Amino acid sequence: MTEEFQRGVIPLARYQEQQLPEYQDNPLISALPPIPDLQEVVDLLQQLPGFEPQEALLDGRLRAHAIARLLHGFFQPLSHHLELESKISLMIRQGYIGRNPASGAWYAHLQNGYRRVEEEDLDAAVYQSVSSTANSLSLFGCSGCGKTRTLERILGMYPQALHHPDYDITQLVYLKIDCPIDGDLDELCLSFFNEVDKILGTHYSRSHGRKKLGMQLLALEEVQSPGYGRWTNLYRYLATECGARRGRQVRAEVIWEKILASHQRDWLAANGLLTSGEPPPWLLAMFRKHRKGFSALQHLIVWTSLRPGQHAGELISEAKTRQVDLASERSVQLLPAEFEQKQQYRAIWLQALANHGGAKAARQDGAGACYAWLYRHDRHWLMVANQVRQRRQGNNSHIDWRARDIRLVRLLIRIGRGSEEDLGLPRRSRNWFLQQLPHRASVEHRLDQLPLCCTFLDRYAESVGEYQIRRLTAAMLKDVQTGITSRRWELEKRCGLEKSRVAPLTTAFIRLIGRWIE
Template identity: 30%
Template sequence: MLGFPKPYSDELLYSTVARAGVHDGETSPKQLLDQVFENRKIIATVDLPSHVQSLAQQYPSNSGLNTSLLIARHTLWPIYAPFLPPERIKKLRNWMAEQSQGAAHLASGIAASRVKAKTELFACRPCLAEQRLKYGECYWHRLWQVPLVRMCPKHGALSRSNIELDGEHRHAFIPVESADLFQDVLVKEQDEVFAKQCAQLLLSNCEGISFAQWSLFYKQFAVSLNYLDGSRIDHSKIHDTVVTFWGKQWLEDVRILPSRIETSWLKSLFRKHRKSFSFAEHIVAIVALSDGRLSISEAINQASSLIISAAETKNQSAQKHDVEPVAPPSPDQLQWKTLLKSYSPKAARQIYKALYARLYRNNYEWLMEIDKSFHTETTLKNHRVDWSKRDRKIARELRRVCKALTENLNAPHLSRTFLIHQLNQRATVEKNLSRLPRCAMLLTLYSESTTEYQARRLTRAYLSMRNKHREIKRWSLLREAGLSDERMTELITALLKDILSE
């Protein structure tokens, strides 16, 4: 089809096809299917459509609008992909690229999930007005279609439309301009929190996190926030915190109120994962238990970077065997080795200075290696480290440091490394983070993403200019905040616009 429209930001492919029909003056849905897909049996799917490859072929190859990009940015893929194991991800993507016949819905777990897809299309009226102003036409935004989302984070309640997704409209791609919108749906303040998390999730490009990684993530998460009863997970405390945070009624409304029975989804979430959980369940648990300090995207980043320890340990011991000295030892080396059986490397160095100097000159690498191995051996023998105790101690220091820093608008970028470097035992933390789950979780909670850092700079600049009664222009605000258009993330560009319009 000639001149097939490009999708707008976050536009559903369903919507792009619908606009193609409008642009082309194509009124019969069957003819539209023929023209775009050369197939009249296509079902107009909103969330995880199939035949995406046919759509990608409508664009020139240098446009960058390939199958993967269309799936990632113009379907509800990011809502499902981070929570499915790698083998299912691959199948799902293939089905979406080609033909699916409902297989995508089975693979994604939607069919079996407590969280069902919406049965009608929804829209945000103020967003539609903005789109009309900006582009001269309107489109279906994908956030409106995310299951359980009842609010546009920017404007408020969504409106239900008369477009039902099964039944008579099965094969029709209907443009938003042809839809009738009913009254706004009723929303609560929890809906805003939930919608914001979903909006973030749509920007995530992480996928295929294994069950083992999610299991470990939740274990560390519970430990770091002290949801423990002795050394076991305190399921009852977790349950109460989640229900108090979201409210029983809201959880009932969206049909994911966890029960108290052994097989409740919330209890299973903190056990070894054997099946995937929906995005909504992850959001509800993570946001409630961290009291809003850990977002779903941060949790995803953390879970995806977890290395499953058995494999890690194997790798490390394999590496250690490679560093044995190859040449026969010199008399100096033999003497040093004997000395180390009675003295620590430091003591031996102080007593036998000349010997040490010779070895330092002639056998530097060997010397460092043997000193290190004797040093670690003594540490292991004499002072077995209580990692759990150390974790708690450093975590207390870390929490104090982070609290002071986060209250300071002028603090530099609170990256993970920066936070670690504020600690007395920074080398220990850097080298042994996997043994310090509390510290690891605190670092995730408190470290700032680039967007968060830029937001803080922007706010700081704005407040400082306002206090000095300076006129706030876009360029002057950017200069004061040390930001530029090239470096700003998408969210910051939007925030800047909001600040300037006030």
């Protein structure tokens, strides 16, 4: 939790006088907003869409779109909404009466909980006299009637987390967790840990998720491997699913950021999964065409990052259902030819290779027709012959890599300084910095010999969250220059931020500046 708290994401608790004696001297209750009267509740829950008078003069089709704001931007609290708010307010405050950190009740609950976990017995307890004041509530309704939206509006009246430095505790006022479709308790528990990690910056889901998948793999009966082709297609699908595909290209840096968000660097390094280059070579190879097997740990790291909570057996079964690319499995159909004719063309091509030293030069200097004939009639022999006579290009044995590293890192520093003021640039990722360098491909393949460049890229390459914050900052600065004020949803729309793709760092930034854009 410390990293998130140090960034100022979780506000400090501020205590207020309470009018009821049972609520007095309880920091968990005193830190909550005052209990509002009925009119204040209506004002807090009510949401009205924006409207400009001149919109009434617009074309009818445009006015229809303006009216559609009522679908998502309108909320009018009714009597049952107010009743639900009153019950939730009571539940939250009454539940804290028996968990007062200023008295012994809080520590008694902690000791009892610890004993139950240690003994794996829900009835175990150290302090028998401790009574719970927690209440529960069930809300039933058909799908689409507004249950979720009402709860979100009511819970939005409370801070989700508060830090109490005097007691060295962080108070989680509420958590909203969706029940898994199949009602799986393991997945529900993992969803709980994921939500806590998202709010507090903890890492409970990492250890629990890895441990769970590891046990699932050990418990699996012996099964036949899906095969390289099906593994390839599964990982291509996972890349598409998490938004890491650009056409046929897989953006491995996006996947690597998701892995770093789910697993600590120290743990990855201790298990040999962290290399000098990022993303590491094993991850790049995993999302390309599979030509070799990967370790179970490498599979687990990707699974827990891209499909947290899913059973290992389900992922292996899904891999088996993936169709193998027919192009890769289909045998090459060659045109028929007599053996003597093949020998004649082979001799001509070998002579051309001997004269020119390579296939490309031979084709460009009159042997193109021979190459085309062999490609259609004797392709396997042609590929082997060309491979044997491939000449190594260049001579890298005399390059001063240290001098090149210094020269390139100075260039990177100049690029970084020259672009840091430009808020309109695309994301300044590792690839963006490398694209600004001369001979980008050569540098990218030799990063293991350029430690200064690697250090610069690790430190100054822009993450997805930092890029999203930069776009929000640019939009807010433009508002200041034009003298207008945009609401949060307007800023997110202008910056192209979808809720499903907002990075945790961006969420923290929005919470930090929330009072200026709400």
